[in-house]
Amino acid sequence: MKAAPTLRVLSLLLCGLLAGCGKQPDLVVYCSLDQEFAEPLIQRFAKESGLDVHVEFDVEAAKTVGLVARIREEGSNPRCDVFWNNEVAHTAALGGDGLLEPYDSPSAQDLPPLFRDPDRCWNGFAARAHILIVNTKLADPATITSMWDFVDPKWSGKVIMAKPLTGTTLTHMAALYLALGEAKADEYVTRIHELSKTGAVDLTNGNAAVARLVGDGKLAVGWTDTDDFAVALERGAPVVAVYPDKEGCGTLLLPNSVAILKGAPHLPAAKRFVDWVLRPEIEKELAFSRSAQIPVRDSVPRPDSMVSPGAFKPMTVDFKKLGAEIEKRADVLKQLFVD
């Protein structure tokens, strides 16, 4: 190869790099709900609205940290209009840091107050519950009613949870501090840590792995989310979901949250999208999807297999406060569990 052709090829490649810069869309959505479920909905919105919608997803491995980190980094020059998060604590934290635009969507008026930001920076809908998955061949679900059963010595070596460093498990542990108070929550977290040191509690990388290991019969009981439980059930695993602590602090419900970014480049389109996604019809579709998201509106129809309103006690959590505290809790949990 001679020099001139080499340089020509490289010039072409560099031109290609520059030509790869595309045009601006009408709306940019960052979405951490699984692509499998969110993509068809967003495509439908694009078709109905006639807008060119660009959507970017997170992957489970990043536990929402990927998109949240990007939103924070892009804060001075936002390119995202709407953040559709599959949990709420990080959204609330973004709101607390002034990165979200208040918007009182007409579609959100019938949402329960627990799932609405008082400042209207975000709204929650279509929730997952953080539950105990029980393999019925290895344990009697009737004997497991409380979160404290998880740390009972009789289940030593048979229980598992995700490491409480990211994702919904971190949110759950942080929420316990608000629901139970410092002392009780500390006691629970410390017990789990001590038991994990002896192998009495197994720790894995995510809730999907928990559901799989319990479903496969490797372990008897685990903390997981209802969407991961639904997958285990679909695979034919002998599992049931226990919504613990009807008499105690209740079961944590983690809604999807949707928010408009402060300085969103396409604000009118962003408001249209938020109005569209917060409609009861979308909650219903997500309830009947494979991810089995629990509607937060009691009036929204749901599959027969899904837990009905009143069948469990939702944990009462001030999500705004949770968002403000999550970083502090994450640091404490890191000191404990990454050793």
Added chain:
Amino acid sequence: MSRPLVLFCTALLVLAGLVPIVWMLARIDGSDLGGIFDARTLSLLVRTCWIGAGSAGLAFVLGLPFGFLVARTDVPCARFLRHAGLVPLLVPPVMLAMTMVVMFDALRGPGAIILVLGVGTFPLVAVFSGRAFERIDARREEAALLVGGLRSALRMELPLVLPAAASAACLSFVLAINDFAVPDYMTSIGSKVNVYADEIFASWQSVHTPGKAVAAALPLLVLTLCVLLPALALRRRGSLATWDGDFRRPQPLALGAWRWPLFALAFVLVALTAALPLVRLCWEAGGGPRGWSFAGFGAAFARAVEVGRADLQRSLLYSSAAALISLLPGLVLGHALQRSRASAWLEPLVLAPLAVPAILFGIGYIALWNHPATGLFYASGSMVVLLYIGRFACFPIFAGAGATAMLDPHLEEAAQLANAGPLRRLTGIVQPALRTSLLGGAALVFVFGMRELDAAILVPAANGTAMFRVYNAIHFGRDDFVAALALLIVFFILLPGILWSAFGRERWEAAA
């Protein structure tokens, strides 16, 4: 050496690989450094070092003899074994871990982590040492054979090959100490083994003290550089220069009675590390534990092609473009590393992008490129290409440097005396001698680009890559779809190598 070309390539490397890192390091202030060396983090570091050393050791022990066997001996099916032996490097390590656990349920704990990471990176050592063995002049080898047979030839060749193998083992070490998915997966049941990469990932929750998260990455960065730099110094030794103007390619060494037993050993290694993961993926694609069927297998592939076609196209485009463009810095900076006095400071700069944790690199890209003036570029696929070049250009650069070390400098001096300019010498003498090594390095850029997720996850356009689609589908138990798409990715990664091996290599080498 052409100074403008060196400057251009250095500028490209600085822009793509170093500025994002410097941008992030600038966030650290003095208070962020407190506590990065407390008892907890030190214990994590020590454990990570043991795992890295074990993995690199295993990769070395497997890779060096394997590289020798398939590159230099008359072992049966050498070419097939050589290509099949690359597969473990192409499969994401966590998939390898899943395969191992399915096959051997009791495989848990630190030893299992070392096994998976060592097996996943042994092809690096095999490729590097295989190439080094091939560069030993036939006359040297024949002389050694005459004196004392195969044993004597090996005694002469090993010192020439060890630096290349050690360099690759160091790369294996780097990959192992930065991985947290495999340690996590292999200790899901039983005593947990945390590694330092867990600390870095968890530190990114500290959104209000970003300098702290960057500071947390420093020990791993320093450790990586401390391991790689001595290995590169070894490679620079003058004793490597075996390729001069009348270089003669050595003939395959006859193994005699050892031919079939050694083939059996190499075959078992390939079967366990390369075939098993692929067989498992085929099994999953056809239905797995729910019952395997051809119909299910076909349906999974049809769905993977339908859903993942555009993602695959983008992955191939980004990775190929990055691999092609990185040939230029590979040639120019690879040569400069070996021949110029700048190598002492150039080497750490070339290595730094690979040594920093992926998440830090990705966030550095956001901070650097997300501005109104560069908004279109930031959101485009070109940004992904630049990220791949920045992160992986060290492979062709060091491949080029390694090949330059074996090129007799008198050839270039003679050309200079004949009034050939720097560009002419580079294209007429250096490039033909380096091109197979450069292509090998570019192939690594392509491979790592195809399987990249951790840094790319933070770059907008990388959302549309095949690996991103795979990891999205894993969460929802789409085992058949995930397996089919993973097989397609592996196929497309292997395809250039297969085509090259079938049609291109001999013609190219004959021309050289």
